[in-house]
Amino acid sequence: MEIKEYARTLAASDSAVREVIEQRETLWLNPRLLPFEVVDGVTQLVVSDEDIQDAEARLARFAPYIRKCFPETEETEGLIESPLAEIPAMQQALCGEEGCEIPGRLFLKMDSHLAIAGSVKARGGIYEVLKHAEELALAAGKLTVTDNYEKLAAPEMKEFFGKYTVQVGSTGNLGLSIGIMSAFLGFNVKVHMSADAKQWKKDMLRSKGVNVIEYEDDYSRAVAEGRRQSDADPMSYFVDDEYSVDLFLGYAVAAGRLAEQFEEQGLTVDEEHPLIVYVPAGVGGAPGGVCYGLKRRFGDNVHVFFTEPVMCPSLLVGFASQRYEQANVHDFGISGETHADGLACASPSGFVTRICNNLVAGDFTVADYRLYDYMRMLMETESIRIEPSSCASFVGPVNLMGKGVAYLEKEGITSEKLARSTQICWATGGRLVPEEVWEQYLNTHLK
Numbered sequence: 001m002e003i004k005e006y007a008r009t010l011a012a013s014d015s016a017v018r019e020v021i022e023q024r025e026t027l028w029l030n031p032r033l034l035p036f037e038v039v040d041g042v043t044q045l046v047v048s049d050e051d052i053q054d055a056e057a058r059l060a061r062f063a064p065y066i067r068k069c070f071p072e073t074e075e076t077e078g079l080i081e082s083p084l085a086e087i088p089a090m091q092q093a094l095c096g097e098e099g100c101e102i103p104g105r106l107f108l109k110m111d112s113h114l115a116i117a118g119s120v121k122a123r124g125g126i127y128e129v130l131k132h133a134e135e136l137a138l139a140a141g142k143l144t145v146t147d148n149y150e151k152l153a154a155p156e157m158k159e160f161f162g163k164y165t166v167q168v169g170s171t172g173n174l175g176l177s178i179g180i181m182s183a184f185l186g187f188n189v190k191v192h193m194s195a196d197a198k199q200w201k202k203d204m205l206r207s208k209g210v211n212v213i214e215y216e217d218d219y220s221r222a223v224a225e226g227r228r229q230s231d232a233d234p235m236s237y238f239v240d241d242e243y244s245v246d247l248f249l250g251y252a253v254a255a256g257r258l259a260e261q262f263e264e265q266g267l268t269v270d271e272e273h274p275l276i277v278y279v280p281a282g283v284g285g286a287p288g289g290v291c292y293g294l295k296r297r298f299g300d301n302v303h304v305f306f307t308e309p310v311m312c313p314s315l316l317v318g319f320a321s322q323r324y325e326q327a328n329v330h331d332f333g334i335s336g337e338t339h340a341d342g343l344a345c346a347s348p349s350g351f352v353t354r355i356c357n358n359l360v361a362g363d364f365t366v367a368d369y370r371l372y373d374y375m376r377m378l379m380e381t382e383s384i385r386i387e388p389s390s391c392a393s394f395v396g397p398v399n400l401m402g403k404g405v406a407y408l409e410k411e412g413i414t415s416e417k418l419a420r421s422t423q424i425c426w427a428t429g430g431r432l433v434p435e436e437v438w439e440q441y442l443n444t445h446l447k
């Protein structure tokens with residue numbers, strides 16, 4: 001694969017980009033990170049606090065419906081929310097294995113176990129489908145915002161939604177979340193799946209009556225084709241992973257809920273108690289929305305790193321080159337092929353790379369073989385199963401005190417502060433993985 005001119009130029013002045021080209025693990029630090037107060041005003045023009053509150057309120061309106069239809073959400077009263085679990089044994093094992101130091105307390109945000117879709121996509125994907133359904137039902141006079149939304153489960157509502165189609169392009173998990181929720185509401189659903197998508201995800205969707213269309217190409221092609229087909233059909237709605245603000249809002253809601261969990265668990269976040277968060281990134285929607293929500297809530301006291309596969313660091317190259325969605329990992333001579341199917345997007349979201357341009361702390365890359373090692377380690381130490389893509393988040397805490405030292409110094413995060421810090425690895429998927437696929441994962445050794 002040929003390296004483009006702009007990539008070479010960038011590599012000459014940026015050692016992290018050189019390491020990307022050399023297919024080695026790296027940490028790219030964001031030279032454009034700004035104090036939150038500087039960025040606050042401008043970003044609010046795009047996505048405001050009211051927008052996030054509006055999304056929270058919408059999810060609250062739907063809670064009675066979700067609770068009624070998905071008994072697994074009984075405990076959270078119809079909210080799709082995940083536990084925040086401390087993982088001290090994993091923390092110790094990570095240190096032992098790598099001979100590193102992980103200060104503070106280490107937690108796992110278990111979006112891997114979210115209701116309905118079993119991945120972080122249950123936040124953004126389901127939110128966008130619910131919002132679309134609400135808009136249609138309101139416009140048709142079949143619903144008012146003060147109604148009990150349980151009525152959406154009625155057969156006549158399913159029939160109503162059955163006149164409409166929802167489409168999405170996906171590497172797998174977004175398709176699962178959009179597909180399961182849309183089909184449940186009664187929509188016709190078409191999911192355009194890239195070559196990276198796992199067979200079991202296609203099978204599961206088909207079993208729920210979803211029309212799965214398969215492509216030989218990568219994710220961008222599946223999205224482009226889905227968008228084209230949807231645009232040609234006036235009754236069809238396309239969930240656009242590359243540009244959707246609604247998806248982003250669904251993810252951003254996580255921050256307020258996390259703040260409540262901190263309160264319940266007695267965790268403090270302030271200047272003396274930094275919060276450091278690591279989120280695996282594919283096209284960027286999920287980590288971008290989470291990052292944005294967290295920055296809005298915790299400002300400079302939260303430090304958000306994205307994590308990506310060595311062979312597919314699309315957000316890294318989007319930020320570093322300032323070409324946003326015009327950047328592509330192929331331009332850096334790398335294949336984009338990775339075992340982390342949830343992270344296999346060769347070009348990043350233009351929306352996310354722009355809105356997070358001055359907010360994200362940096363981007364760690366991780367070799368595929370480690371994903372399986374981390375996955376086994378988490379199983380052995382904490383008896384928690386998460387899928388390989390999710391395990392990309394562990395590269396963060398392992399390397400913070402090594403590759404990340406320059407960042408800690410620049411941000412004035414002293415070892416005293418670190419000792420009081422909270423570090424969170426965002427577990428982005430896993431609950432729906434079938435038993436036989438787990439067996440395969442557990443037996444995969446790439447090195």
Ligand SMILES: *Cc1c(COP(=O)(O)O)cnc(C)c1O
Binds near residue numbers: 173174280389390429
């Ligand atoms: C989708 C996904 C991500 C990343 O989300 P993007 O919005 O594509 O950046 C991370 N992990 C898993 C398991 C996913 O399915």
